[in-house]
Amino acid sequence: MINENKKIELAQWLLDPDGQKALPKNLSLLEHRLKEEGLFEIYQDIELPLAPILDEMREIGVKVDLGYLEKLGKELGKELDGLVKEIYKLAGGEFNINSPKQLSGVLFAKLEIGSEGILKRKTGAFATDVETLTVLKDRHPIIKPILSYREIFKVKSTYVDPLRELADKNGRVHTTYVQTGTATGRLSSRDPNLQNIPIVGELGKKIRRAFAAGKGYSLAAFDYSQIELRVLATVSNDPTMIQAFKDDLDIHKLTASKVYNAPLEKVTSEMRSAAKTLNFGVSYGMGPQAFAKTSGLNVADAKKFIDEYYSDFAAVKKWQQDTIAAARKNGHVANLNGRKRWLPNINWPGRRYAAEAERAAINMPIQGLAADIIKIAMIRVAATLKKKKWSGEEARMLLTIHDELIFEIKDDILKEATPLIRSEMENAYKLAVPLRVDSAVGDNWAVI
DNA sequence: CGCATACGCGCC
DNA sequence: AAACGGCGCGTTTGCG
Numbered sequence: 001m002i003n004e005n006k007k008i009e010l011a012q013w014l015l016d017p018d019g020q021k022a023l024p025k026n027l028s029l030l031e032h033r034l035k036e037e038g039l040f041e042i043y044q045d046i047e048l049p050l051a052p053i054l055d056e057m058r059e060i061g062v063k064v065d066l067g068y069l070e071k072l073g074k075e076l077g078k079e080l081d082g083l084v085k086e087i088y089k090l091a092g093g094e095f096n097i098n099s100p101k102q103l104s105g106v107l108f109a110k111l112e113i114g115s116e117g118i119l120k121r122k123t124g125a126f127a128t129d130v131e132t133l134t135v136l137k138d139r140h141p142i143i144k145p146i147l148s149y150r151e152i153f154k155v156k157s158t159y160v161d162p163l164r165e166l167a168d169k170n171g172r173v174h175t176t177y178v179q180t181g182t183a184t185g186r187l188s189s190r191d192p193n194l195q196n197i198p199i200v201g202e203l204g205k206k207i208r209r210a211f212a213a214g215k216g217y218s219l220a221a222f223d224y225s226q227i228e229l230r231v232l233a234t235v236s237n238d239p240t241m242i243q244a245f246k247d248d249l250d251i252h253k254l255t256a257s258k259v260y261n262a263p264l265e266k267v268t269s270e271m272r273s274a275a276k277t278l279n280f281g282v283s284y285g286m287g288p289q290a291f292a293k294t295s296g297l298n299v300a301d302a303k304k305f306i307d308e309y310y311s312d313f314a315a316v317k318k319w320q321q322d323t324i325a326a327a328r329k330n331g332h333v334a335n336l337n338g339r340k341r342w343l344p345n346i347n348w349p350g351r352r353y354a355a356e357a358e359r360a361a362i363n364m365p366i367q368g369l370a371a372d373i374i375k376i377a378m379i380r381v382a383a384t385l386k387k388k389k390w391s392g393e394e395a396r397m398l399l400t401i402h403d404e405l406i407f408e409i410k411d412d413i414l415k416e417a418t419p420l421i422r423s424e425m426e427n428a429y430k431l432a433v434p435l436r437v438d439s440a441v442g443d444n445w446a447v448i
Numbered sequence: 449c450g451c452a453t454a455c456g457c458g459c460c
Numbered sequence: 461a462a463a464c465g466g467c468g469c470g471t472t473t474g475c476g
Contacts, residue, residue, distance in 0.1 A: 096472080098470085098471055099473080100471095102472090119461085120461090122461090153470090153471095154470080157471080158468095158470060178467095181468095182467065183466075184465080184466060184467095187467095188466085188468070189467085190469085191468095193467080193469070195467075196468065196469085281464065281465095284464040284465040284466095287464080288463090290463060291464090294464090352462095360465065362465085363465040364466090367465065371466095
């Protein structure tokens with residue numbers, strides 16, 4: 001079921017998720033070290049039981065509609081052909097649009113589009129990323145077709161073509177979940193990565209539409225609502241945030257009301273949106289610069305809002321400061337389960353690497369506990385499916401995407417299975433606030 | 449030719 | 461120059 005080498009790999013990863021240290025290769029030595037570090041429980045109760053579940057998910061795979069993908073690929077190919085012709089015409093010649101270096105040359109040297117204020121890359125070429133190109137949109141007619149080309153080429157080359165390539169003869173795709181690939185405790189997914197399938201816009205929908213339930217089955221998605229903020233509320237013990245989740249309030253709206261000093265009923269959608277970015281960014285250690293960029297505020301105002309946020313949620317501020325202080329002292333941080341991340345740069349003499357390590361220090365306990373929670377949920381759900389004798393046939397766990405689980409469930413048990421899965425997820429871990437799971441059912445991934 | 453790097457970008 | 465945490469991957473480019 002799980003061999004010794006796999007156990008060794010898991011133990012070494014738990015002891016050193018960033019791969020910085022020389023570690024024993026002997027399992028009993030490693031297990032002894034796990035006990036010394038307080039890591040044996042997550043090894044025994046989370047990582048070991050999870051491994052065979054991930055293997056089974058790979059074996060089952062997720063069905064993709066190959067006929068549909070072929071048609072979509074052809075459509076996108078035609079659109080690309082048209083865009084390439086248009087771009088060459090506007091550029092006055094052919095070049096490799098996929099080469100940022102060549103593109104930079106065409107835009108800023110050949111076409112002489114003004115480059116004042118445009119960032120330079122370390123190679124000396126001007127940046128050509130979406131953000132830069134968007135600024136240039138009104139300066140030259142070539143920009144819009146380039147942006148369209150970029151978007152479509154990305155989707156075709158990263159998703160449509162590889163999914164067709166990697167599907168088996170039954171049209172199922174078998175991603176590998178990597179259990180030892182991250183520094184925080186999250187899983188990653190590769191060959192193909194099914195944790196970064198597009199979701200935004202029409203094109204996102206078109207890709208997700210390709211992931212379909214088998215005949216007689218439906219896809220069911222279950223996602224944790226704001227799991228990271230609930231973890232933050234718990235670890236920081238912030239009374240305002242805890243009460244908000246206990247009362248099932250709209251947390252972004254509440255934050256907006258606090259930082260704008262406005263009553264709840266006066267919160268506009270713009271205010272809520274800025275507050276959402278703030279809530280989101282705080283667990284990453286976002287500064288005024290980054291907040292200004294993503295919110296459209298100027299840096300001074302952005303700083304005011306961040307300061308206001310921290311005075312409204314003072315316990316969050318304190319927890320972050322305490323966590324950084326502890327990291328400096330110990331050289332590592334740990335989440336509530338004892339999962340650790342070592343931060344060798346936390347005491348770096350300059351700010352360059354120290355600041356980076358500080359942000360990692362305040363994020364890992366959040367991201368890493370959320371990761372533990374969904375792993376525990378997967379173990380519980382797998383046990384429930386087994387007990388109901390549904391595993392492998394009636395109900396299959398297919399995908400895990402950080403705060404979301406996706407299943408393929410036979411239609412005749414859907415009504416019974418859905419509340420069971422939700423309940424296992426919501427009761428997987430006891431936080432200071434309830435865990436909430438939203439769910440949706442459909443024929444394909446675009447509609448759930 | 450394979451491999452590493454730079455750049456860019458998809459997701460949570 | 462960058463300035464926000466965690467990933468995987470496609471293409472280009474330069475190097476051995």
